[in-house]
Amino acid sequence: MPYIPHTDDERQAMLGTVGAGSVEEVFAEIGEDLRPRSFDLPEARSEMEVVKHLEFLASKNATHVTSFLGAGFYDHYIPEAVDALAGRGEFYTAYTPYQPEASQGTLQAIYEYQTAVARLMGMECANASVYDGGTAIFEAMMMAVRSTKRRRFVISEAVNPIYRIMLTSYTSNLDLELVTVPHKDGVTDVEGLIAAIDDKTAAVLVQNPNFFGNIADFERVFAAAKEKKALSVLSAYPVLQSVLKTPGEMGADIAVAEGQSLGLPLSFGGPYLGIMACTRKLVRQLPGRIAGRTQDTEGRTGYVLTLQAREQHIRRAKATSNICSNQALCAMRAIIHVCLLGQEGLRRTALLSMERARYAAERLTAIPGVELLSDQPFGNEFAVRLPMDAALAIDRLSMRGVVPGFPLGRYYEGMEDCLLVACTEKQTTEDVGVMAEMIGGLVR
Protein backbone atom coordinates (compact mmCIF):
# COMPACT_ATOMS: atom_id res chain seq x y z
CA MET A 1 0.00 0.00 0.00
CA PRO A 2 1.28 3.48 -0.70
CA TYR A 3 1.54 5.55 2.49
CA ILE A 4 -0.21 8.54 0.93
CA PRO A 5 -3.52 9.55 2.51
CA HIS A 6 -5.13 11.16 -0.57
CA THR A 7 -7.15 9.38 -3.23
CA ASP A 8 -7.21 10.57 -6.85
CA ASP A 9 -10.73 11.94 -6.29
CA GLU A 10 -9.55 13.96 -3.30
CA ARG A 11 -6.60 15.32 -5.26
CA GLN A 12 -8.92 16.39 -8.09
CA ALA A 13 -11.25 18.09 -5.58
CA MET A 14 -8.33 19.99 -4.05
CA LEU A 15 -7.02 21.06 -7.45
CA GLY A 16 -10.54 22.21 -8.38
CA THR A 17 -10.71 24.32 -5.22
CA VAL A 18 -7.43 26.14 -5.90
CA GLY A 19 -8.22 26.36 -9.61
CA ALA A 20 -5.29 24.36 -10.94
CA GLY A 21 -5.44 21.69 -13.64
CA SER A 22 -2.64 19.55 -12.23
CA VAL A 23 -0.23 19.21 -9.32
CA GLU A 24 2.48 20.38 -11.71
CA GLU A 25 0.56 23.63 -12.18
CA VAL A 26 0.43 24.23 -8.42
CA PHE A 27 4.23 24.22 -8.29
CA ALA A 28 4.70 26.16 -11.53
CA GLU A 29 6.01 29.10 -9.45
CA ILE A 30 9.17 27.18 -8.69
CA GLY A 31 11.62 27.46 -11.57
CA GLU A 32 12.97 24.34 -13.27
CA ASP A 33 16.52 25.19 -12.22
CA LEU A 34 15.50 25.27 -8.55
CA ARG A 35 13.99 21.81 -8.59
CA PRO A 36 15.90 18.66 -7.72
CA ARG A 37 16.71 16.81 -10.92
CA SER A 38 16.18 13.50 -9.20
CA PHE A 39 15.84 12.12 -5.72
CA ASP A 40 17.95 9.18 -6.80
CA LEU A 41 15.54 6.70 -5.30
CA PRO A 42 14.96 3.18 -6.56
CA GLU A 43 11.52 2.00 -7.66
CA ALA A 44 8.98 1.26 -4.93
CA ARG A 45 9.13 -2.25 -3.45
CA SER A 46 6.87 -4.25 -1.19
CA GLU A 47 7.53 -4.33 2.55
CA MET A 48 8.75 -7.90 2.33
CA GLU A 49 11.27 -7.05 -0.37
CA VAL A 50 12.51 -4.02 1.54
CA VAL A 51 13.00 -6.01 4.74
CA LYS A 52 14.93 -8.65 2.81
CA HIS A 53 17.16 -6.00 1.25
CA LEU A 54 17.83 -4.33 4.61
CA GLU A 55 18.70 -7.68 6.15
CA PHE A 56 21.15 -8.24 3.32
CA LEU A 57 22.76 -4.84 3.96
CA ALA A 58 22.88 -5.50 7.72
CA SER A 59 24.58 -8.83 7.14
CA LYS A 60 27.52 -6.97 5.63
CA ASN A 61 28.28 -5.38 9.02
CA ALA A 62 31.02 -7.00 11.03
CA THR A 63 29.18 -7.35 14.33
CA HIS A 64 31.65 -9.45 16.27
CA VAL A 65 34.77 -7.34 16.35
CA THR A 66 36.93 -6.53 19.31
CA SER A 67 37.36 -2.80 19.06
CA PHE A 68 39.77 -0.39 20.71
CA LEU A 69 38.29 2.60 18.89
CA GLY A 70 37.61 5.65 21.01
CA ALA A 71 38.51 9.12 19.75
CA GLY A 72 35.69 10.76 21.67
CA PHE A 73 33.09 7.98 21.58
CA TYR A 74 33.29 4.98 23.88
CA ASP A 75 31.72 1.56 23.95
CA HIS A 76 30.76 1.25 27.61
CA TYR A 77 28.40 -1.42 28.89
CA ILE A 78 24.76 -0.29 29.03
CA PRO A 79 22.57 -2.07 31.60
CA GLU A 80 19.45 -3.66 30.08
CA ALA A 81 17.23 -1.60 32.36
CA VAL A 82 18.23 1.56 30.45
CA ASP A 83 16.48 0.30 27.30
CA ALA A 84 13.51 -1.02 29.23
CA LEU A 85 12.89 2.23 31.12
CA ALA A 86 13.76 4.73 28.39
CA GLY A 87 11.59 2.73 25.98
CA ARG A 88 8.40 3.38 27.95
CA GLY A 89 5.87 5.22 25.81
CA GLU A 90 5.59 8.10 28.29
CA PHE A 91 9.23 9.00 27.68
CA TYR A 92 9.57 7.69 24.16
CA THR A 93 6.90 9.92 22.68
CA ALA A 94 7.15 12.79 25.11
CA TYR A 95 5.45 15.99 24.13
CA THR A 96 7.52 19.17 24.22
CA PRO A 97 7.27 20.10 27.90
CA TYR A 98 6.22 23.73 27.49
CA GLN A 99 2.99 23.08 29.37
CA PRO A 100 4.13 22.09 32.84
CA GLU A 101 0.65 20.95 33.86
CA ALA A 102 0.88 18.20 31.24
CA SER A 103 4.58 17.35 31.47
CA GLN A 104 5.60 16.92 35.10
CA GLY A 105 7.27 13.55 34.46
CA THR A 106 9.41 14.77 31.57
CA LEU A 107 10.28 18.00 33.38
CA GLN A 108 11.32 16.19 36.54
CA ALA A 109 13.46 13.80 34.49
CA ILE A 110 15.22 16.76 32.83
CA TYR A 111 15.67 18.43 36.22
CA GLU A 112 17.25 15.27 37.68
CA TYR A 113 19.46 14.98 34.59
CA GLN A 114 20.62 18.59 35.02
CA THR A 115 21.38 17.90 38.70
CA ALA A 116 23.48 14.86 37.79
CA VAL A 117 25.34 16.81 35.09
CA ALA A 118 26.04 19.73 37.42
CA ARG A 119 27.37 17.37 40.11
CA LEU A 120 29.49 15.39 37.68
CA MET A 121 31.03 18.56 36.25
CA GLY A 122 31.30 20.39 39.55
CA MET A 123 29.32 23.28 38.08
CA GLU A 124 26.35 25.25 39.39
CA CYS A 125 23.90 25.03 36.47
CA ALA A 126 23.19 22.78 33.52
CA ASN A 127 20.78 22.91 30.61
CA ALA A 128 18.50 20.16 29.35
CA SER A 129 21.15 19.24 26.71
CA VAL A 130 21.87 20.11 23.08
CA TYR A 131 22.44 17.85 20.04
CA ASP A 132 25.94 16.58 20.71
CA GLY A 133 29.36 17.37 22.14
CA GLY A 134 30.41 19.47 19.15
CA THR A 135 27.27 21.60 19.21
CA ALA A 136 27.79 22.10 22.94
CA ILE A 137 31.28 23.49 22.24
CA PHE A 138 29.97 25.92 19.63
CA GLU A 139 27.18 27.08 21.95
CA ALA A 140 29.68 27.51 24.81
CA MET A 141 31.90 29.66 22.59
CA MET A 142 28.91 31.79 21.59
CA MET A 143 28.04 32.21 25.28
CA ALA A 144 31.55 33.61 25.69
CA VAL A 145 31.13 35.98 22.73
CA ARG A 146 27.87 37.31 24.17
CA SER A 147 29.14 37.77 27.68
CA THR A 148 32.61 39.20 26.92
CA LYS A 149 31.59 41.02 23.71
CA ARG A 150 34.88 39.77 22.24
CA ARG A 151 35.47 37.70 19.11
CA ARG A 152 38.71 35.76 19.54
CA PHE A 153 38.99 32.11 20.58
CA VAL A 154 42.10 30.34 21.79
CA ILE A 155 41.76 26.62 21.10
CA SER A 156 44.04 23.74 21.95
CA GLU A 157 44.90 21.53 18.99
CA ALA A 158 44.47 18.60 21.36
CA VAL A 159 40.70 19.21 21.38
CA ASN A 160 38.93 16.50 19.35
CA PRO A 161 39.53 17.43 15.67
CA ILE A 162 35.93 16.48 14.83
CA TYR A 163 34.75 19.21 17.22
CA ARG A 164 37.27 21.71 15.85
CA ILE A 165 36.03 21.05 12.33
CA MET A 166 32.44 21.52 13.54
CA LEU A 167 33.39 24.77 15.24
CA THR A 168 35.11 26.05 12.08
CA SER A 169 32.07 25.13 10.02
CA TYR A 170 29.55 26.62 12.47
CA THR A 171 31.50 29.90 12.71
CA SER A 172 32.54 30.22 9.05
CA ASN A 173 30.08 33.05 8.38
CA LEU A 174 30.61 34.82 11.70
CA ASP A 175 33.26 37.45 12.24
CA LEU A 176 35.33 35.41 14.68
CA GLU A 177 39.02 34.62 15.02
CA LEU A 178 40.05 31.07 15.89
CA VAL A 179 43.60 30.69 17.16
CA THR A 180 44.85 27.11 17.47
CA VAL A 181 47.68 26.31 19.88
CA PRO A 182 49.58 23.18 18.72
CA HIS A 183 49.84 20.11 20.92
CA LYS A 184 53.23 18.69 21.93
CA ASP A 185 53.41 14.93 21.38
CA GLY A 186 49.76 14.61 22.27
CA VAL A 187 50.07 16.79 25.39
CA THR A 188 48.13 20.04 25.70
CA ASP A 189 50.55 22.97 25.61
CA VAL A 190 49.59 24.82 28.79
CA GLU A 191 52.30 27.49 28.47
CA GLY A 192 51.41 28.09 24.81
CA LEU A 193 47.75 28.54 25.73
CA ILE A 194 48.55 30.97 28.53
CA ALA A 195 50.75 32.99 26.17
CA ALA A 196 47.99 33.08 23.52
CA ILE A 197 45.28 34.47 25.80
CA ASP A 198 45.13 38.25 25.40
CA ASP A 199 42.65 40.97 26.33
CA LYS A 200 40.73 40.41 23.09
CA THR A 201 40.10 36.76 23.87
CA ALA A 202 36.49 35.71 24.43
CA ALA A 203 37.28 32.17 25.53
CA VAL A 204 39.93 29.51 25.82
CA LEU A 205 38.94 25.95 24.93
CA VAL A 206 40.66 22.82 26.20
CA GLN A 207 39.71 19.16 26.55
CA ASN A 208 40.30 16.72 29.42
CA PRO A 209 41.31 14.00 28.80
CA ASN A 210 42.45 15.50 25.51
CA PHE A 211 42.03 13.80 22.12
CA PHE A 212 45.21 11.77 22.72
CA GLY A 213 43.91 10.53 26.09
CA ASN A 214 46.28 12.75 28.05
CA ILE A 215 45.06 14.07 31.42
CA ALA A 216 46.03 17.50 32.67
CA ASP A 217 45.06 20.15 35.19
CA PHE A 218 44.08 23.41 33.52
CA GLU A 219 43.75 25.50 36.64
CA ARG A 220 46.62 27.81 35.57
CA VAL A 221 45.19 28.26 32.06
CA PHE A 222 41.79 29.19 33.50
CA ALA A 223 43.35 31.58 36.03
CA ALA A 224 45.23 33.27 33.18
CA ALA A 225 41.98 33.59 31.23
CA LYS A 226 40.22 35.10 34.23
CA GLU A 227 43.01 37.65 34.57
CA LYS A 228 42.36 38.75 30.98
CA LYS A 229 38.57 38.66 31.56
CA ALA A 230 38.19 35.79 29.10
CA LEU A 231 36.03 32.74 29.79
CA SER A 232 37.28 29.17 30.15
CA VAL A 233 35.57 26.28 28.40
CA LEU A 234 36.45 22.68 29.20
CA SER A 235 35.27 19.75 27.11
CA ALA A 236 35.14 16.68 29.35
CA TYR A 237 34.44 12.94 29.23
CA PRO A 238 31.55 12.28 31.61
CA VAL A 239 32.47 8.74 32.75
CA LEU A 240 36.00 9.83 33.72
CA GLN A 241 34.66 12.87 35.55
CA SER A 242 33.86 10.48 38.39
CA VAL A 243 37.61 10.17 39.11
CA LEU A 244 39.22 13.25 37.58
CA LYS A 245 39.44 16.80 38.87
CA THR A 246 36.20 18.42 37.67
CA PRO A 247 35.90 21.47 35.40
CA GLY A 248 34.43 23.31 38.39
CA GLU A 249 37.41 22.43 40.60
CA MET A 250 39.74 23.76 37.89
CA GLY A 251 37.80 27.02 37.72
CA ALA A 252 36.13 26.58 34.32
CA ASP A 253 33.26 28.93 33.49
CA ILE A 254 31.58 26.48 31.12
CA ALA A 255 31.86 22.70 30.98
CA VAL A 256 30.69 20.74 27.95
CA ALA A 257 30.77 17.07 27.04
CA GLU A 258 29.62 14.42 24.64
CA GLY A 259 27.21 12.41 26.77
CA GLN A 260 27.30 9.28 24.58
CA SER A 261 29.33 7.40 27.20
CA LEU A 262 26.39 7.65 29.63
CA GLY A 263 24.11 4.91 28.38
CA LEU A 264 23.96 5.66 24.66
CA PRO A 265 24.99 3.06 22.10
CA LEU A 266 27.63 4.09 19.53
CA SER A 267 25.03 3.39 16.84
CA PHE A 268 27.03 4.67 13.84
CA GLY A 269 27.50 8.16 15.25
CA GLY A 270 24.21 9.20 16.75
CA PRO A 271 21.89 10.35 18.07
CA TYR A 272 24.15 11.58 20.83
CA LEU A 273 23.91 14.03 23.70
CA GLY A 274 25.46 17.47 24.12
CA ILE A 275 26.06 18.20 27.78
CA MET A 276 26.37 21.82 28.93
CA ALA A 277 26.98 23.23 32.40
CA CYS A 278 28.12 26.62 33.63
CA THR A 279 28.51 28.93 36.59
CA ARG A 280 25.42 30.59 37.99
CA LYS A 281 26.72 33.93 36.77
CA LEU A 282 26.40 32.75 33.16
CA VAL A 283 23.09 30.92 33.42
CA ARG A 284 21.19 33.54 31.43
CA GLN A 285 23.57 32.99 28.55
CA LEU A 286 22.99 29.23 28.58
CA PRO A 287 21.10 28.18 25.43
CA GLY A 288 18.13 25.87 25.08
CA ARG A 289 15.84 24.51 27.74
CA ILE A 290 16.45 24.67 31.46
CA ALA A 291 14.12 22.86 33.84
CA GLY A 292 13.65 24.35 37.29
CA ARG A 293 11.95 23.25 40.50
CA THR A 294 9.29 25.51 41.93
CA GLN A 295 6.05 25.46 43.93
CA ASP A 296 2.45 25.80 42.86
CA THR A 297 -0.09 28.06 44.57
CA GLU A 298 -0.72 25.35 47.18
CA GLY A 299 2.96 24.96 48.00
CA ARG A 300 3.37 21.63 46.20
CA THR A 301 6.65 20.93 44.39
CA GLY A 302 6.42 21.22 40.61
CA TYR A 303 8.79 21.48 37.68
CA VAL A 304 8.80 24.04 34.86
CA LEU A 305 10.97 25.27 32.01
CA THR A 306 12.54 28.33 33.52
CA LEU A 307 14.41 31.48 32.42
CA GLN A 308 12.52 31.27 29.15
CA ALA A 309 13.31 34.86 28.20
CA ARG A 310 16.55 33.40 26.76
CA GLU A 311 14.56 31.35 24.31
CA GLN A 312 13.37 32.20 20.86
CA HIS A 313 9.66 31.79 21.49
CA ILE A 314 9.79 34.73 23.91
CA ARG A 315 12.12 37.22 22.28
CA ARG A 316 13.19 35.92 18.91
CA ALA A 317 15.74 38.62 18.15
CA LYS A 318 17.26 38.32 21.61
CA ALA A 319 17.34 34.55 21.95
CA THR A 320 20.67 33.14 23.14
CA SER A 321 20.53 30.42 20.49
CA ASN A 322 18.29 29.03 17.80
CA ILE A 323 18.28 25.78 19.71
CA CYS A 324 14.89 25.39 21.32
CA SER A 325 14.90 21.63 21.57
CA ASN A 326 16.96 19.18 23.54
CA GLN A 327 17.97 15.55 23.25
CA ALA A 328 15.26 14.61 25.73
CA LEU A 329 15.31 10.87 25.16
CA CYS A 330 19.12 10.69 25.15
CA ALA A 331 19.24 12.80 28.32
CA MET A 332 16.66 10.43 29.79
CA ARG A 333 18.92 7.47 29.02
CA ALA A 334 21.84 9.30 30.59
CA ILE A 335 20.05 9.97 33.87
CA ILE A 336 18.74 6.40 34.04
CA HIS A 337 22.25 5.08 33.33
CA VAL A 338 23.82 7.29 35.99
CA CYS A 339 21.15 6.33 38.54
CA LEU A 340 21.60 2.60 37.86
CA LEU A 341 25.37 2.76 38.20
CA GLY A 342 25.38 5.24 41.05
CA GLN A 343 28.43 7.20 42.12
CA GLU A 344 30.39 4.08 42.96
CA GLY A 345 29.44 2.25 39.78
CA LEU A 346 30.45 5.15 37.58
CA ARG A 347 33.74 5.39 39.43
CA ARG A 348 34.39 1.66 39.02
CA THR A 349 33.59 1.90 35.29
CA ALA A 350 36.16 4.68 34.97
CA LEU A 351 38.81 2.88 37.01
CA LEU A 352 38.32 -0.42 35.19
CA SER A 353 38.61 1.30 31.81
CA MET A 354 41.77 3.07 32.94
CA GLU A 355 43.25 -0.13 34.34
CA ARG A 356 42.66 -1.94 31.04
CA ALA A 357 44.28 0.94 29.15
CA ARG A 358 47.34 0.67 31.39
CA TYR A 359 47.60 -3.03 30.69
CA ALA A 360 47.23 -2.39 26.94
CA ALA A 361 49.97 0.26 27.08
CA GLU A 362 52.23 -2.17 28.93
CA ARG A 363 51.64 -4.96 26.42
CA LEU A 364 52.05 -2.75 23.37
CA THR A 365 55.21 -0.98 24.54
CA ALA A 366 56.76 -4.39 25.27
CA ILE A 367 56.86 -4.85 21.47
CA PRO A 368 60.20 -3.66 20.05
CA GLY A 369 59.75 -0.44 18.10
CA VAL A 370 56.42 0.50 19.76
CA GLU A 371 56.53 3.41 22.18
CA LEU A 372 54.14 5.74 23.99
CA LEU A 373 53.76 9.16 22.42
CA SER A 374 54.43 10.83 25.77
CA ASP A 375 55.17 9.88 29.37
CA GLN A 376 52.35 12.08 30.70
CA PRO A 377 49.39 10.59 32.60
CA PHE A 378 46.49 9.21 30.55
CA GLY A 379 42.96 8.01 31.27
CA ASN A 380 41.44 5.12 29.35
CA GLU A 381 43.05 6.09 26.06
CA PHE A 382 46.63 6.57 24.91
CA ALA A 383 48.65 7.02 21.72
CA VAL A 384 51.53 4.85 20.58
CA ARG A 385 54.01 5.23 17.75
CA LEU A 386 54.30 2.09 15.63
CA PRO A 387 57.21 1.16 13.40
CA MET A 388 54.67 1.14 10.55
CA ASP A 389 51.70 3.04 9.14
CA ALA A 390 48.87 2.93 11.70
CA ALA A 391 46.06 2.92 9.13
CA LEU A 392 47.67 -0.08 7.47
CA ALA A 393 47.96 -1.91 10.81
CA ILE A 394 44.27 -1.22 11.46
CA ASP A 395 43.31 -2.55 8.02
CA ARG A 396 45.32 -5.74 8.52
CA LEU A 397 43.89 -6.48 11.97
CA SER A 398 40.31 -5.52 11.11
CA MET A 399 40.19 -8.33 8.59
CA ARG A 400 40.86 -10.69 11.48
CA GLY A 401 38.16 -9.23 13.74
CA VAL A 402 40.23 -6.81 15.83
CA VAL A 403 40.20 -3.03 15.43
CA PRO A 404 43.28 -1.93 17.40
CA GLY A 405 42.46 1.79 17.51
CA PHE A 406 42.17 5.03 15.59
CA PRO A 407 44.72 6.24 13.00
CA LEU A 408 45.92 9.66 14.21
CA GLY A 409 47.31 10.45 10.76
CA ARG A 410 43.76 11.02 9.60
CA TYR A 411 43.68 14.36 11.42
CA TYR A 412 47.29 15.13 12.36
CA GLU A 413 49.98 15.55 9.76
CA GLY A 414 53.17 13.67 10.56
CA MET A 415 51.36 11.24 12.85
CA GLU A 416 50.72 8.56 10.23
CA ASP A 417 52.55 6.02 12.40
CA CYS A 418 50.49 6.83 15.51
CA LEU A 419 47.69 4.67 16.85
CA LEU A 420 45.14 5.93 19.39
CA VAL A 421 44.03 3.03 21.60
CA ALA A 422 40.97 3.22 23.86
CA CYS A 423 39.74 0.74 26.47
CA THR A 424 36.49 0.45 28.36
CA GLU A 425 35.38 -2.08 30.97
CA LYS A 426 34.16 -4.22 28.05
CA GLN A 427 37.62 -5.21 26.81
CA THR A 428 38.98 -8.16 28.76
CA THR A 429 42.69 -8.68 29.43
CA GLU A 430 42.46 -11.55 26.90
CA ASP A 431 41.16 -9.09 24.27
CA VAL A 432 44.09 -6.80 25.02
CA GLY A 433 46.51 -9.73 24.85
CA VAL A 434 45.20 -10.90 21.47
CA MET A 435 45.39 -7.38 20.04
CA ALA A 436 48.96 -6.87 21.32
CA GLU A 437 50.07 -10.25 19.96
CA MET A 438 48.62 -9.37 16.55
CA ILE A 439 50.35 -5.98 16.48
CA GLY A 440 53.55 -7.71 17.55
CA GLY A 441 53.20 -10.19 14.71
CA LEU A 442 52.68 -7.36 12.23
CA VAL A 443 55.67 -5.24 13.13
CA ARG A 444 58.21 -8.00 13.70
Add this chain to the structure above:
Amino acid sequence: MIPDDVLFSKTHEWVRVEDEEAVMGVSHFAQEQLGDLTFVEVPEVGATFQAGEELGSVESVKAASEIYAPVAGEVSEVNEELEENPGLINEDPYGEGWICRIRLDGEPEGLLSPDDYKSLIEEEAH
Protein backbone atom coordinates in the same frame (compact mmCIF):
# COMPACT_ATOMS: atom_id res chain seq x y z
CA MET B 1 1.85 57.89 40.89
CA ILE B 2 3.76 60.21 38.55
CA PRO B 3 6.37 62.38 40.29
CA ASP B 4 6.73 65.91 38.92
CA ASP B 5 10.56 66.11 38.97
CA VAL B 6 11.15 63.57 36.20
CA LEU B 7 10.85 63.44 32.41
CA PHE B 8 9.80 60.43 30.39
CA SER B 9 10.62 58.68 27.14
CA LYS B 10 7.93 57.18 24.92
CA THR B 11 9.38 53.76 25.77
CA HIS B 12 8.48 54.22 29.46
CA GLU B 13 11.86 55.12 30.95
CA TRP B 14 12.01 58.02 33.39
CA VAL B 15 14.93 60.37 33.84
CA ARG B 16 15.76 62.85 36.62
CA VAL B 17 18.26 65.45 35.42
CA GLU B 18 20.68 66.71 38.09
CA ASP B 19 23.13 69.21 36.49
CA GLU B 20 25.66 67.23 34.45
CA GLU B 21 24.15 63.89 35.32
CA ALA B 22 20.82 62.12 35.08
CA VAL B 23 19.37 59.18 37.00
CA MET B 24 17.10 56.84 35.09
CA GLY B 25 14.74 53.93 35.63
CA VAL B 26 11.53 52.48 34.28
CA SER B 27 8.13 54.01 35.02
CA HIS B 28 5.53 52.81 37.49
CA PHE B 29 3.27 52.07 34.53
CA ALA B 30 5.97 49.93 32.87
CA GLN B 31 6.66 47.83 35.98
CA GLU B 32 2.92 47.36 36.44
CA GLN B 33 2.62 46.09 32.87
CA LEU B 34 5.56 43.71 33.33
CA GLY B 35 4.51 42.23 36.66
CA ASP B 36 6.95 40.89 39.28
CA LEU B 37 10.48 41.47 38.01
CA THR B 38 12.90 38.55 38.25
CA PHE B 39 15.99 39.97 36.59
CA VAL B 40 17.43 43.30 35.50
CA GLU B 41 20.30 43.48 33.06
CA VAL B 42 22.09 46.74 33.85
CA PRO B 43 24.71 48.36 31.59
CA GLU B 44 28.44 48.44 32.35
CA VAL B 45 29.89 51.51 34.04
CA GLY B 46 31.73 53.45 31.33
CA ALA B 47 29.47 52.30 28.50
CA THR B 48 28.20 55.11 26.26
CA PHE B 49 24.79 55.36 24.64
CA GLN B 50 22.90 57.52 22.19
CA ALA B 51 19.37 58.44 23.22
CA GLY B 52 17.04 55.63 22.16
CA GLU B 53 19.80 53.01 22.11
CA GLU B 54 19.25 49.75 23.94
CA LEU B 55 20.87 49.94 27.35
CA GLY B 56 19.72 46.82 29.17
CA SER B 57 16.70 44.64 29.75
CA VAL B 58 14.19 43.58 32.38
CA GLU B 59 12.64 40.17 32.80
CA SER B 60 9.48 39.46 34.72
CA VAL B 61 7.49 36.35 35.46
CA LYS B 62 5.54 36.87 32.26
CA ALA B 63 7.67 38.88 29.83
CA ALA B 64 11.02 40.35 28.98
CA SER B 65 11.69 43.71 27.43
CA GLU B 66 14.49 46.04 26.53
CA ILE B 67 15.37 49.24 28.35
CA TYR B 68 16.39 52.17 26.14
CA ALA B 69 18.62 55.10 27.04
CA PRO B 70 16.35 58.15 27.48
CA VAL B 71 19.34 60.50 27.16
CA ALA B 72 22.76 60.35 25.48
CA GLY B 73 25.88 59.95 27.61
CA GLU B 74 28.20 57.72 29.59
CA VAL B 75 27.09 55.42 32.42
CA SER B 76 28.76 56.64 35.63
CA GLU B 77 27.08 54.36 38.17
CA VAL B 78 24.68 51.41 38.19
CA ASN B 79 22.31 50.21 40.89
CA GLU B 80 24.09 47.09 42.15
CA GLU B 81 21.16 46.29 44.46
CA LEU B 82 19.05 45.22 41.48
CA GLU B 83 21.14 42.10 40.93
CA GLU B 84 20.04 40.67 44.26
CA ASN B 85 16.67 42.37 44.40
CA PRO B 86 15.08 43.20 41.03
CA GLY B 87 11.76 43.66 42.86
CA LEU B 88 12.95 47.11 43.98
CA ILE B 89 11.67 48.33 40.61
CA ASN B 90 8.19 47.03 41.45
CA GLU B 91 8.28 48.47 44.96
CA ASP B 92 9.82 51.87 44.27
CA PRO B 93 10.34 52.55 40.56
CA TYR B 94 11.23 56.24 40.94
CA GLY B 95 13.48 55.80 44.01
CA GLU B 96 15.21 52.63 45.23
CA GLY B 97 14.50 51.02 41.86
CA TRP B 98 16.71 53.39 39.85
CA ILE B 99 18.76 51.63 37.16
CA CYS B 100 21.78 53.80 36.42
CA ARG B 101 23.29 57.29 36.37
CA ILE B 102 24.32 58.79 33.06
CA ARG B 103 26.86 61.60 32.58
CA LEU B 104 25.02 63.76 30.07
CA ASP B 105 26.30 64.29 26.59
CA GLY B 106 24.42 67.49 25.62
CA GLU B 107 20.91 68.56 26.50
CA PRO B 108 18.23 65.87 26.78
CA GLU B 109 15.88 65.99 23.80
CA GLY B 110 12.40 64.80 22.91
CA LEU B 111 11.35 63.80 26.43
CA LEU B 112 7.81 64.02 27.75
CA SER B 113 6.64 66.10 30.71
CA PRO B 114 4.76 64.24 33.48
CA ASP B 115 1.45 65.52 32.04
CA ASP B 116 2.29 64.44 28.49
CA TYR B 117 3.36 61.04 29.78
CA LYS B 118 0.12 60.72 31.69
CA SER B 119 -1.83 61.27 28.45
CA LEU B 120 0.38 58.73 26.69
CA ILE B 121 -0.33 55.95 29.17
CA GLU B 122 -4.01 56.78 29.25
CA GLU B 123 -4.04 56.31 25.48
CA GLU B 124 -2.10 53.04 25.76
CA ALA B 125 -4.47 51.75 28.41
CA HIS B 126 -7.38 51.96 25.94
